[in-house]
Amino acid sequence: xxxxxxxxxxxxxxxxxxxxxxxxxxxxxxxxxxxxxxxxxxxxxxxxxxxxxxxxxxxxxxxxxxxxxxxxxxxxxxxxxxxxxxxxxxxxxxxxxxxxxxxxxxxxxxxxxxxxxxxxxxxxxxxxxxxxxxxxxxxxxxxxxxxxxxxxxxxxxxxxxxxxxxxxxxxxxxxxxxxxxxxxxxxxxxxxxxxxxxxxxxxxxxxxxxxxxxxxxxxxxxxxxxxxxxxxxxxxxxxxxxxxxxxxxxxxxxxxxxxxxxxxxxxxxxxxxxxxxxxxxxxxxxxxxxxxxxxxxxxxxxxxxxxxxxxxxxxxxxxxxxxxxxxxxxxxxxxxxxxxxxxxxxxxxxxxxxxxxxxxxxxxxxxxxxxxxxxxxxxxxxxxxxxxxxxxxxxxxxxxxxxxxxxxxxxxxxxxxxxxxxxxxxxxxxxxxxxxxxxxxxxxxxxxxxxxxxxxxxxxxxxxxxxxxxxxxxxxxxxxxxxxxxxxxxxxxxxxxxxxxxxxxxxxxxxxxxxxxxxxxxxxxxxxxxxxxxxxxxxxxxxxxxxxxxxxxxxxxxxxxxxxxxxxxxxxxxxxxxxxxxxxxxxxxxxxxxxxxxxxxxxxxxxxxxxxxxxxxxxxxxxxxxxxxxxxxxxxxxxxxxxxxxxxxxxxxxxxxxxxxxxxxxxxxxxxxxxxxxxxxxxxxxxxxxxxxxxxxxxxxxxxxxxxxxxxxxxxxxxxxxxxxxxxxxxxxxxxxxxxxxxxxxxxxxxxxxxxxxxxxxxxxxxxxxxxxxxxxxxxxxxxxxxxxxxxxxxxxxxxxxxxxxxxxxxxxxxxxxxxxxxxxxxxxxxxxxxxxxxxxxxxxxxxxxxxxxxxxxxxxxxxxxxxxxxxxxxxxxxxxxxxxxxxxxxxxxxxxxxxxxxxxxxxxxxxxxxx
Numbered sequence: 033x034x035x036x037x038x039x040x041x042x043x044x045x046x047x048x049x050x051x052x053x054x055x056x057x058x059x060x061x062x063x064x065x066x067x068x069x070x071x072x073x074x075x076x077x078x079x080x081x082x083x084x085x086x087x088x089x090x091x092x093x094x095x096x097x098x099x100x101x102x103x104x105x106x107x108x109x110x111x112x113x114x115x116x117x118x119x120x121x122x123x124x125x126x127x128x129x130x131x132x133x134x135x136x137x138x139x140x141x142x143x144x145x146x147x148x149x150x151x152x153x154x155x156x157x158x159x160x161x162x163x164x165x166x167x168x169x170x171x172x173x174x175x176x177x178x179x180x181x182x183x184x185x186x187x188x189x190x191x192x193x194x195x196x197x198x199x200x201x202x203x204x205x206x207x208x209x210x211x212x213x214x215x216x217x218x219x220x221x222x223x224x225x226x227x228x229x230x231x232x233x234x235x236x237x238x239x240x241x242x243x244x245x246x247x248x249x250x251x252x253x254x255x256x257x258x259x260x261x262x263x264x265x266x267x268x269x270x271x272x273x274x275x276x277x278x279x280x281x282x283x284x285x286x287x288x289x290x291x292x293x294x295x296x297x298x299x300x301x302x303x304x305x306x307x308x309x310x311x312x313x314x315x316x317x318x319x320x321x322x323x324x325x326x327x328x329x330x331x332x333x334x335x336x337x338x339x340x341x342x343x344x345x346x347x348x349x350x351x352x353x354x355x356x357x358x359x360x361x362x363x364x365x366x367x368x369x370x371x372x373x374x375x376x377x378x379x380x381x382x383x384x385x386x387x388x389x390x391x392x393x394x395x396x397x398x399x400x401x402x403x404x405x406x407x408x409x410x411x412x413x414x415x416x417x418x419x420x421x422x423x424x425x426x427x428x429x430x431x432x433x434x435x436x437x438x439x440x441x442x443x444x445x446x447x448x449x450x451x452x453x454x455x456x457x458x459x460x461x462x463x464x465x466x467x468x469x470x471x472x473x474x475x476x477x478x479x480x481x482x483x484x485x486x487x488x489x490x491x492x493x494x495x496x497x498x499x500x501x502x503x504x505x506x507x508x509x510x511x512x513x514x515x516x517x518x519x520x521x522x523x524x525x526x527x528x529x530x531x532x533x534x535x536x537x538x539x540x541x542x543x544x545x546x547x548x549x550x551x552x553x554x555x556x557x558x559x560x561x562x563x564x565x566x567x568x569x570x571x572x573x574x575x576x577x578x579x580x581x582x583x584x585x586x587x588x589x590x591x592x593x594x595x596x597x598x599x600x601x602x603x604x605x606x607x608x609x610x611x612x613x614x615x616x617x618x619x620x621x622x623x624x625x626x627x628x629x630x631x632x633x634x635x636x637x638x639x640x641x642x643x644x645x646x647x648x649x650x651x652x653x654x655x656x657x658x659x660x661x662x663x664x665x666x667x668x669x670x671x672x673x674x675x676x677x678x679x680x681x682x683x684x685x686x687x688x689x690x691x692x693x694x695x696x697x698x699x700x701x702x703x704x705x706x707x708x709x710x711x712x713x714x715x716x717x718x719x720x721x722x723x724x725x726x727x728x729x730x731x732x733x734x735x736x737x738x739x740x741x742x743x744x745x746x747x748x749x750x751x752x753x754x755x756x757x758x759x760x761x762x763x764x765x766x767x768x769x770x771x772x773x774x775x776x777x778x779x780x781x782x783x784x785x786x787x788x789x790x791x792x793x794x795x796x797x798x799x800x801x802x803x804x805x806x807x808x809x810x811x812x813x814x815x816x817x818x819x820x821x822x823x824x825x826x827x828x829x830x831x832x833x834x835x836x837x838x839x840x841x842x843x844x845x846x847x848x849x850x851x852x853x854x855x856x857x858x859x860x861x862x863x864x865x866x867x868x869x870x871x872x873x874x875x876x877x878x879x880x881x882x883x884x885x886x887x888x889x890x891x892x893x894x895x896x897x898x899x900x901x902x903x904x905x906x907x908x909x910x911x912x913x914x915x916x917x918x919x920x921x922x923x924x925x926x927x928x929x930x931x932x933x934x935x936x937x938x939x940x941x942x943x944x945x946x947x948x
Contacts, residue, residue, distance in 0.1 A: 141417040141628075144210075145273040148345050151178070151205040151237055152265040153215065155188050157198040160258045161219075162230070169195045171222040174260070178215045178237075179762050180739045181205040182347040183316030190222045206347050208274060211283055212740040212761045213237040214703065219252075219260065232710060233260070234760065236703040238742055240266040252707065274345045277643070279416040279628045280747035282738045282766060284643035287408035288344035290314065290383065293337040294324045295400050310399065311353040311376075314383075317342040318641035318737070326399065341408060341641055342383070343737070350403075352379040354396055413635065414643035414734065415621070418628040418748045420791050423584075423620040428456075430590025431489045438486035443929055452939050455795035455931035457488045458787050459593065462810050463495025463662070463777040464802030465896040466526060469571075470906060471861060471913040472500040473522055475800050477515040478917035484924060485511050490794065491593040492783035494776040496896075497802070498661040499571060501595050502654050505583040505619075506576070511592045523906055525571045530899045534569040542575075550656075554649040555637060556770075559727040564659025570899065572655075579651050581634045583619035594618060596786045598776045599661050601765065602728070603757075608779045611757045613765065615773065616786045617657065624735070625789050626752040627765070631734045642737035649732075660729040663775045701743040703759055729773040738766040751821055752785075780817070781810040787854075788823050796931045798924075799858040804890050807860030808835045811845075824853045840864065842920035844927055851934050857927050859916060861888060866912050872919045886912050 153176060161170045172194065175187040182205065191197030207213045219231040233250055240246045245265040252258040277284040294310050310324045318341040342348050353376045379394070386392060386405045394401040415421065420428070435457065436449040459479075461472060472493075479485045493501045504510045504518070533539070543565050551557055568576055586592045597617040601624070602608050613626050623630030631640070639647035740761040741747065749758075757763050765771070776783065781803050787794045803810050808830050818825035826846035843858040867884040870876050876884055886908045888894060893905050901909070917924075 141277065141279045141415075143275060143277045146208060146210045146276050147273045148269050148271075149207050149209055149242065150267050150269050151181070151207050151213070151215075151240070152202060152263075152267070153205065154202045154263040154265075155199045155217075156261040156263060157196065157200070158219070158258070158260050159196050160253075160256050161195045161197065162253065162256065162258055163195070169193045172197045173220055173222060174199070175218040175220060176203055176215065177218070178205050178207070178213060179767065180211045180213045180346075181207050184347070184349070192222075206269065206345065207237065208276065208283070208285060208345060208739075210276060210278060210742050211285075212703075212742045212744055214760075214762050216762065217250075217260070217262070230709070232708040234703075234706040234708070234762075235262075235264075236705065237264070237266070238702045239705075240264045242266050242268065250705070250707070277412060277416060278741050279418065280741055281418075281744045281749040282416065282627050282629055282735065283741050284412055284414060284416065284738055285346075286344040287642050287644055288342055288383075288388075289406055289408045290317075290340040290342065290350065290386075291337050291402075291404045291406070292324065292340070293402040294326050295402070296326060296398065308355040308399075310355065310401075312338065312340070313351040314340045314342055314348060315351075316346060316348055318639075318646050337402075341644070341646065343642060344407065348383045350381045350383060352381065352401065353377070354379060354399060408644065410644060412643040413631065413645040414640065414738070415623070415630045416628060416643075417630075418625070418789075418791060421621050421630065424594065424618065427587050427590055427594055428489065431594070432590075434590050435487050435489060438483060439928060439932065442483050442487065442925060443932065449932070450939075453932065453935045455928070455935050456490070456793050457796045457798070457928070457931070458490035458492065458794050459488050459798045459800060460783055460787060461493045461497035461800045462782045462803045463497060463775070464804065465496040465664075466899050466901065467861075467894040467896065467909065468496035468802035469499045470522065470526055470901070470909050471802055472497050472800065473515065473519050474910040474913035475859070475917055476504075477519065478914040479798075480511070480515055481918065482921055482924065484928070485593075487928065488593045488798070490596060490787060490792065492596040492598065492786050493661075494598045494783045495662045495664070497783075497800075498597050498658055499567065501597065502578075502583075502658055503571065505586045505592070505595055506578050508585040508588075509591055510586065519910060522571075523903070526901050526906055527903060528570075528900070530570050534566045539569055550652075554647065555652070556730045556732075558730050560659040560663045560729040560773075561656055562659075563663065563727065564656040567658050567662070568655035576653065576655055578654050579634075580617060580619055580636075580654060580657060581651060582654075587619060596783070597657070597661050598783045598786060599663075599729075599773050600776050600779055601771050602774055604728075604772050606757075608774070609755070611755045612779050613755075614752075614776070614780075614785045615771070617661075622734075624765070625786065626749055627735065628748055629735055629738070635734070637731050638734075639732045640734040640736055660773050661775065663727050663729060663773070701746050703745065703761075706760070729771075731771050731773065733765065733768050733771045735766045736769055740764060740766065751823060754817075754821060780813070782814055784814045784818075784825075788818060788825070794854050795934065796855045796857065796927055799856055801858065801860050803861075804896050806832060806835060807839050807862060808832060808843075808858070811843075811856065811858050824850070826853055826856050829856075838864075841916045842923050844923055847927075847930055851938065855927050855931055857924060859920075861913070862916070863888060863912060864916075865919065866915050869915070869919070870911075871915065872921075883908065883911075 155174050155176070158172060161172050163169055171190050171192045173188050173190040175185050177185040186203055188199045188201045191199065205213075205215075213236075215235045215237060217233040217235065219233075221230065231252055235248070243266070245263060248262050248264065250260040250262070252260060274286050276286065292312055308326045310326060311321065312324065313321045319339070322338045322340070324336070324338055340350075355376055381394070381403075383405065386403060389406045390404065392403040394403060429451075432451055432454045436451075436454045439445070439449055439454065459476075461468065464471075476485065479488075491501065500522075503522075507513070510518070543562060546565060547557055547561060550561060555561075583595065587594060595618065599615050599617075600608065601613045601615050603611045613624055615622065615624060617633065617636070619633055621630040622633055622636040634651045635645060635648070637652055638645055638649045744761070745753070745759070782799070784797070786792070787797060799811065801807055801810060806812075809832065811829055812832060815825055815827055815829050819827060826849060828848055829845045830843055839860050839862045841859070841862060841864050843860075844855065845858065846853045846855040863884070863886045866886070867881075868876055870880060870883065893901065894909060
């Protein structure tokens, strides 16, 4: 390998090292192809007369670090030719700390310059390896994978037929200091058909001190004294730090762009000539693999360029397949062996060898590769921060004025409330299909009649209540209008024949056209898209063109509560109990409160990489989101089993990898070392059957490429750390290409989580319950969950034993607990005094008693699977729901008064504290 340039000079040792690296990367050429002479020209865009290339003016060790491929570094024989045991590899310096410099700071998020380190891992030996073969000892090797450093896996050599294998092999990884780097060591037995992976060790690199070494002996089987010995060393790297953006939970790293073009070196003489494809692969990049088609009839013509976007400071290699014409004639007529067939030569180029923002030309006998890397300087399209977005904060300022005036009227106050005296009131709903849709309209009408609707600032829903919410917000002023008109409209749709409305021939044609158009726009089609169109047919007169962002018009003056919709992100082959994360939708943003990561609502469904919007896809209509929020068929057998028997021990045994801890838990950001026993082939097949979900929404993951922060376990993330995978950062959402979204009701029967964000400071929650079965169960479930998470929530609540005796129409809880605990006003869906009273204080006549008989049992006319009500059933449900609210007016007013008093007390306490 030769560096040729009339203006730039490289160190002779670097030239020698480049030559050796090329020989190692390409140790042999095909017999029918002459050895290719390769030249790289450094093409500077600058017109400066400097005679020194900037990227070669660095320290010699840094030149080596930026050029030597990882596979060369792992080859100790080649590397030892230049660096002896006393030399720090990759230009490192022991014990030196590179300080972090803050570049930009804002609420809950900062941009800092953070150093990268080099991690050295020496796989020493194993003792007493368990025998996996019947006739001989194991043929053991160890695979190393550090996904935050490189997408490639590396491995040791195989030591055949040995129970005490010795490797003593060293591997190097470039890591970002503020990323949670967890190395996976997989111990495998090499077989002819399929290698057996029987141990995976997860080791947190945070346990290795900077400038020092750690010798670890992993005890894999104490009874058999099976051990793996590994040495870890962590050192600094010379060179500029990486500019990262982080909120303490996840990290957005620097993005770089590789531009590639191809041209022919000479024009082909023969007339019949086919296009040739150059196949380029950059693992870990956004694009992964792309082809460049080269027209061989052209002469010195640059083809259209392709781009790869990748993490600038990760170890990455570009693999290129170059077409080469066969040198020997072939008499076979098939496509692959015909006279014009091409064979391919593979080239591997380490991206660290490319100077930034300068061109390189890689020459072949027939083709030239034009390569250029540059920094991706566009701003991030991902908002990192646990605070509320600017639009929501502005909305709350306006809504506070509306709520203050409404509270003054309802509570008959003599003076206006100050901004810091206005409590944040929210309406929280549960799912329940058409029953929830209908009853919610009636509840809102009653709350409106009491003058309390304007006191409400947030409105959350899931499943069936999202149908009501999304239709209400089609009207920008819905809460200021008489909701009686909305009830008349919804009655028409509840009473109509859903089968005829949804599956008429013209409707099926419409579905096909819409789904085809959606495919053309770039969306991934799933059953929930069809379900969304069916919901539209059941509840609308025709096509509803509205989108989630259109609901911003209903918030522009603070005239309505802010709607928050909820669903779950799950794993494709894991129970909701093993992994689930809440994804919230507002007209402004869509995001995970767990990670403090949000995107603009119009960008949901578009493709992101490392916080940047890469491919904009048109925003979905609201009906498709309704299909996601109420994906009632998205349940697998394991989740169904749990809902029936409240235990999944049986499924855990068969479908989950067994994980044990190899060290003692530490009270810090360091994770325990885990050892995992992967599933066998039978369990894997069994899992595919058990975990299959009949309907799940698959959308591009907007956290793709965003690793976890090194201290994520102690950030705001910890408030929502509640599932098995939370201590496996390599398997969290940032490592996934796609999100798998299902109805929130399959894990949590209420929409409380968005209201529990401390930034929203909710003081009073009006809980409207539409769940089948227990009417107190969702409150008990929420209380137990938030208590485990350490999030303030009422603990003194009605028990299920009390429910067996009698269920009241309304419960106020939280008023006897600490001031930071929100008040909850629970409205179960029950038929209590309504049997004898048709209105508050107005008894029924004997001939009206039948109207008070409302069957709310799971087998009654309002069960969750019934999509059509008669006129009489509809009227009964509406009047019952409205009555239960109006009959408990005094309790609502009492809760509002307590909330105001708490705010005033808090204000006085703060003023007293400030005065001292």
